[in-house]
Amino acid sequence: MSNSDSSKNIITTIVTAVVAPLVGGAVLFALGMLPEALTLETLAIGYVVFVLSILLVEFVLSAVLSSSPSEGRGKSRYVTEQEDVRETGTVKWFNVSKGFGFITRDQGEDIFVHFRSIRGRGHRFLKEGQKVKFDVIKGDKGLQADDVAILKQQ
Missing domain, CATH: 1.10.287 (Helix Hairpins)
Structure with missing residues (x-):
């Protein structure tokens, strides 16, 4: 929420x-x-x-x-590649109980992802191997994924 x-x-x-x-x-x-x-x-x-x-x-x-307007409204948890020009990657692993994991960027570098950065409402999580789109931001401990959306499988 x-x-x-x-x-x-x-x-x-x-x-x-x-x-x-x-x-x-x-x-x-x-x-x-x-x-x-x-x-x-x-x-x-x-x-x-x-x-x-x-x-x-x-x-x-x-x-x-x-x-009233709310942030994040209208953003679907899933997107198609044509709708989004952000960076892409694959979920390396995600620990649901701890609420974080890592995404391997298409360039090969791993990047941290926190559950709060995943689009959607309710219980937000990622599955190993999922393709995702995301923004990269500078966090307290380095680069991390933000506004993460799961790519629709075609």
Whole structure:
């Protein structure tokens, strides 16, 4: 999950946890102001309004947050060679549990790759022997692959 997706989930959770109970509480409070109106039926109505307010807040937040631009959107995990002019290489090895490995560049040099540099969402990993396209950047410990996309097999 990218940082922007994580931030959106946190915002949605916080707003839902704060706004929806306030709306529902206000309705229940308003219904409770009239003691004769405080019946099982009015409590049920208050509960329905409370649940609907939670659903409404979730729906609105999801719509607003999903329409905002996010980094990496539109980038497929897989690409064809014609779509991409970046460097190519072959996955030498990749340790899923440690989240890193090495790609052998077409020029022959091995280059470090971290799971965060692999395109896609969720569990990102590479398989030995896969052909990939990537950018080369200068990392803390030397050159490393970035924005790694798996080439579609033809």
